[in-house]
Amino acid sequence: MTAEELLAIAESERQAKQQLKYCVHVCSSTGCASSNSEAVAAALQQHVKEAGLQQAVQVNMVGCMGLCALGPLVEIEQVQVQGGAPPTTVLYQSVTPADAPEIVSGLVSGQAVQRLRLETDDPFFTRQTKVVLAQAGRIDPERLEDYVADRGYQAVFKALTDMTPAEVIEEVTKSGLRGRGGGGYPTGLKWNTVAKVQSDQKYLICNADEGDPGAFMDRSILESNPHLVIEGMIIGAYAVGASKGYVYVRAEYPLAVKRMKQAIRQAERAGFLGQNICGADFSFNVEIRLGAGAFVCGEETALMASIEGRRGTPRPRPPYPAASGLWGKPTLINNVETFANVPGIILDGGEAYARVGTEKSKGTKIFALTGKINHTGLIEVPMGVTLREIIYEIGGGIPDGRKFKAVQTGGPSGGCIPEQFLDTPVDYESLSALGSIMGSGGMIVIDDSSSMIDVAKYFMEFSKEESCGKCVPCRVGTAQMYDLLCKFSAGQATEFDLRLLEDLCDLVKNTSLCGLGQTAPNPVISTLKYFRDEYLAKIKKPEEAFGVASTQAEHPIEEASQ
Amino acid sequence: MSAQDKPRFATLWLDGCSGCHMSFLDMDEWLLDLAGQVEVVYSPLVDAKEFPDNVDITLIEGAVASREDIEKLLKIRARTKTLIAFGDCAVTANVPSMRNPFGLEAVMKQVYLDSNAIQPQVPTVTVPELLDRVVPVHRIVKVDVYIPGCPPSAATIKSVVSELLAGKKPDVMALTRFGA
Amino acid sequence: MSPVPITAEPVKTFKIDGQDVSARETESILQAARAHNIDIPTLCHLEGLSSTGACRLCMVEIKGSNKLLPACVTRVQEGIEVVTNSERLVKYRRMIMELIFSERNHVCAVCVVNGHCELQSTAQKLGMDHVRYPYLNPQLDVDASHERFAIDHNRCILCTRCVRVCDEIETAHTWDVMGRGIGSKVITDFNQPWGESETCTRCGKCVNVCPTGALFEKGKSVAEMAKQRQFLPYLVSRREAMIE
Structure with missing residues (x-):
């Protein structure tokens, strides 16, 4: 495909759309699909047909619009507007197939269905800054043309025809983009390292093994806009000199897998993947590899072992993947959201990108808001926004009149953040200073009905179940910590158990082989730091814990520390 | 040295095979020295019914397997200055703990019901209630010195006890190991 | 006796526990330490097999870094100062042994x-x-x-x-x-x-x-x-x- 052909497709898509009066967007992402959005779309389609409106109204399946709690969401976009006024949109919530006739007759009369209407001037919508998710919920993720019509693949053309690989890396470096998988490693630096290594073969991997409980950012991107990720991967491959790419996605994401597969086929047919892409001397192919449900395979060395067909366990680093990755070859591995940021950086420039965010954390970040919060869903905010803004304004606060207690960021690898730090700006450094991490973007809100010991226990059970079992501190340490937390939860713990627990946190954090183990104690460490009283309240005197009558003990009845 | 000035010495036998006490007796003629240095106030080897107050050193053989064991330990800990886990059963729960993976119920059923055709019943009268899991002594009370070994050799026991009587802290792991 | 055979391979000189040592650049800190009779405990490592860094007993400190490194898979480097026996390492090693013993039925x-x-x-x-x-x-x-x-x-x-x-x-x-x-x-x-x-x-x-x-x-x-x-x-x- 040439640049002219690309622009021609974009133009014809625009013209075709101008023939319409309304575009009806029905969310087809996993959240809304699970509340029957497919039937809603079918019913709308049916009634549009019955009303003879096929020429004027198009019903599209689109990706995630964000407010998953109120799905299925349907957006009515008014394409032709009388008197040159800007096009308007109306958003409907919790739509059922039975609402279809009313919605369609509203299109005829020009009257919105008020009872279904969701106000889009709510802070949930107005306080977000959508960069990566700009097209999510607006384009049909199963149509390449939809993506192309909205500047899609122009960044690939720009990079491959106007820029050298070094210039691409320079632009990414300038943008200040950092790894969105949680580590926050500067993307430009990583690309540069891989680019500098001499090798006959290099690989690129898109890490889509999102596994934190309550996190669905990557799934939503893949479901809503797979071509954006592919475009980012092509640019990355060009920059570092990789000819083969893999998307490692968990098999539990069937819709994301289906759409990604479809998008790869479309991109191949259009010549964005394959030999001599865009006429340049650059070839790149992408394959999908399905994860079989191990959280640890999100760790890059375990992920690569899994792609190679071996048991998914991590190995010590160095060597880092940049030097010796997949099959021992230099490998660039980035997260879905990181790649999804790249096309925008290439099109609009790194400097423009860096205008959003804080000094050290640039751009936006997608979060999955879950737990005890009114607006459960997917949001994108500029780095530096405070937790309070996210939870109380965008998130709509805590339901059922309950009180906020803490927010867990970074899932099982992160920590809880209590109320006194709600005004902390969300960026990599601030969150780690509080003992949590940015993580990949899961944000679980906890209200005052929850015990923080139970929260820590929940995450420890997760880490224990997901430990690969290779290194001793993680394999046995997480099991012992989980047992100790159960004792606290049951009110059977002693002072000595508290000391054992704290010692184990220290050991597992500092001696585990990979990130899973090194971060597994974080939920315990942070709850011990901010909610120590809850632990102390559960401690029993040993004779109570052993269920025997209290004795006239003169010596402390507990074990020595060594 | 009069009896009042001598350190008060005791030994206790919980869930174990008494091998550690046998090894203690293997100290042979040094036992006479020891008898001169300490006053033995309680032991399965002497005829004292009640564990006394103000004991300086207590050697505990055996793992903790019953509720009675816990009660004994709590009482003895309160009345002892230096409490010693004596032998692998006291230190690790050792052989008595080999029933732990199966659970108490399964073990009782196997021993008293399935393999006793004449009068199958689980004893409940006049015997102490067993714990579901056998645990080492330090899971119940603070232990001051650990002497691993199955059993610890007479030389090890002699060395540790004489160091303690001399007011020193013995380097036990230079003398013995688990299973020794 | 020099533990480093005469070879074309570059040699690195550095310190282990204050002692000046040298090793071929492809050797691990563990190999270098053992060649100089400095004991670092291991359980998963066995000379002749690949190293996996799994038991974590051989963790050592490198002065100037807070991160602990497994000696069996960490290559020697010029000028580093390796500490094999700090109070922290001794404590961690003992805890790792306790965890191993607690895991299964070692009688x-x-x-x-x-x-x-x-x-x-x-x-x-x-x-x-x-x-x-x-x-x-x-x-x-x-x-x-x-x-x-x-x-x-x-x-x-x-x-x-x-x-x-x-x-x-x-x-x-x-x-x-x-x-x-x-x-x-x-x-x-x-x-x-x-x-x-x-x-x-x-x-x-x-x-x-x-x-x-x-x-x-x-x-x-x-x-x-x-x-x-x-x-x-x-x-x-x-x-x-x-x-x-």
Whole structure:
């Protein structure tokens, strides 16, 4: 495909759309699909047909619009507007197939269905800054043309025809983009390292093994806009000199897998993947590899072992993947959201990108808001926004009149953040200073009905179940910590158990082989730091814990520390 | 040295095979020295019914397997200055703990019901209630010195006890190991 | 005596516990330390097999860095100052030993390798006189289906030496690991009884590299089973010589 052909497709898509009066967007992402959005779309389609409106109204399946709690969401976009006024949109919530006739007759009369209407001037919508998710919920993720019509693949053309690989890396470096998988490693630096290594073969991997409980950012991107990720991967491959790419996605994401597969086929047919892409001397192919449900395979060395067909366990680093990755070859591995940021950086420039965010954390970040919060869903905010803004304004606060207690960021690898730090700006450094991490973007809100010991226990059970079992501190340490937390939860713990627990946190954090183990104690460490009283309240005197009558003990009845 | 000035010495036998006490007796003629240095106030080897107050050193053989064991330990800990886990059963729960993976119920059923055709019943009268899991002594009370070994050799026991009587802290792991 | 043979390979000089040492640049900190008679405890590592960095006993400090590094897989570097025995490392090593002992059912008194066991001797060397963590006491099997050997999973510490020696030296790859986390288990073939394995060559290398009594020869009574390791460096050196 040439640049002219690309622009021609974009133009014809625009013209075709101008023939319409309304575009009806029905969310087809996993959240809304699970509340029957497919039937809603079918019913709308049916009634549009019955009303003879096929020429004027198009019903599209689109990706995630964000407010998953109120799905299925349907957006009515008014394409032709009388008197040159800007096009308007109306958003409907919790739509059922039975609402279809009313919605369609509203299109005829020009009257919105008020009872279904969701106000889009709510802070949930107005306080977000959508960069990566700009097209999510607006384009049909199963149509390449939809993506192309909205500047899609122009960044690939720009990079491959106007820029050298070094210039691409320079632009990414300038943008200040950092790894969105949680580590926050500067993307430009990583690309540069891989680019500098001499090798006959290099690989690129898109890490889509999102596994934190309550996190669905990557799934939503893949479901809503797979071509954006592919475009980012092509640019990355060009920059570092990789000819083969893999998307490692968990098999539990069937819709994301289906759409990604479809998008790869479309991109191949259009010549964005394959030999001599865009006429340049650059070839790149992408394959999908399905994860079989191990959280640890999100760790890059375990992920690569899994792609190679071996048991998914991590190995010590160095060597880092940049030097010796997949099959021992230099490998660039980035997260879905990181790649999804790249096309925008290439099109609009790194400097423009860096205008959003804080000094050290640039751009936006997608979060999955879950737990005890009114607006459960997917949001994108500029780095530096405070937790309070996210939870109380965008998130709509805590339901059922309950009180906020803490927010867990970074899932099982992160920590809880209590109320006194709600005004902390969300960026990599601030969150780690509080003992949590940015993580990949899961944000679980906890209200005052929850015990923080139970929260820590929940995450420890997760880490224990997901430990690969290779290194001793993680394999046995997480099991012992989980047992100790159960004792606290049951009110059977002693002072000595508290000391054992704290010692184990220290050991597992500092001696585990990979990130899973090194971060597994974080939920315990942070709850011990901010909610120590809850632990102390559960401690029993040993004779109570052993269920025997209290004795006239003169010596402390507990074990020595060594 | 009069009896009042001598350190008060005791030994206790919980869930174990008494091998550690046998090894203690293997100290042979040094036992006479020891008898001169300490006053033995309680032991399965002497005829004292009640564990006394103000004991300086207590050697505990055996793992903790019953509720009675816990009660004994709590009482003895309160009345002892230096409490010693004596032998692998006291230190690790050792052989008595080999029933732990199966659970108490399964073990009782196997021993008293399935393999006793004449009068199958689980004893409940006049015997102490067993714990579901056998645990080492330090899971119940603070232990001051650990002497691993199955059993610890007479030389090890002699060395540790004489160091303690001399007011020193013995380097036990230079003398013995688990299973020794 | 210089432990560094005359070779074209560049040599690095650095310090271990204040002592000036040198090693070939491809050597690990562990190899360099052992060549200079500096003891760093290990359980998963065995000279002649690949290193996995799994047991974490050989963690050392490098001055100027807060991060601990496994000596078995960390290459030597010019000018570094390695600390093998800080208070923190001693504490961590002891805790790791306690965790290993707490994981399965290690009853030295009734073990076939009592007195010849690396787990036992390492515990003694590190002064681990008791285990503070509750014993997990899992219920695990013994597979005695093989005519010559048996595996008692109660004594396995998942060091994977058997897996590596079978794969890398015998190249039969009978052994592997299944399950994950605390539920991990070494298996023969696809978790079939060892005696029914179609790939096992009955060479016994796995038995001899096993650091504990998990793998043993049948017919040996308690404390009788001593492991023979001389074959490993010999086979490795012969193989290297053949490749050259």
